[in-house]
Amino acid sequence: MLTFEQAQQDVNKLTKKPGNDVLLKLYALYKQGSEGDVSGKRPGGFDFVGGAKYDAWSEHQGKPQEQAQQEYVALVEQLLLADQH
Numbered sequence: 001m002l003t004f005e006q007a008q009q010d011v012n013k014l015t016k017k018p019g020n021d022v023l024l025k026l027y028a029l030y031k032q033g034s035e036g037d038v039s040g041k042r043p044g045g046f047d048f049v050g051g052a053k054y055d056a057w058s059e060h061q062g063k064p065q066e067q068a069q070q071e072y073v074a075l076v077e078q079l080l081l082a083d084q085h
Contacts, residue, residue: 004033004069007076014083026075028056032068037061 002010011026018026031038038057043050060068 002073002077004073007073010080011076014079016083018079022075022079024052024056026072027053028060029068029072029075031057032060032063033065033072034069036065 008030017023038054038061042054042058
């Protein structure tokens with residue numbers, strides 16, 4: 001099983017870029033796993049990407065960092081397996 005740190009590096013080695021929904025999930029789990037609960041104000045106006053990232057991260061509010069790290073690693077492992085086929 002990969003470590004959280006190794007998964008962060010390996011995700012950049014994917015040859016097939018995941019869809020936006022998967023990218024947002026990776027981002028959210030990474031942020032929750034590394035920083036904990038979302039903080040600050042939600043970006044507004046025309047910052048659609050920033051708003052989507054904030055929303056995705058906030059969906060994991062209250063999730064322990066260790067659990068988020070485990071889910072991140074599991075998702076990266078799935079993507080790496082799919083990338084090999």
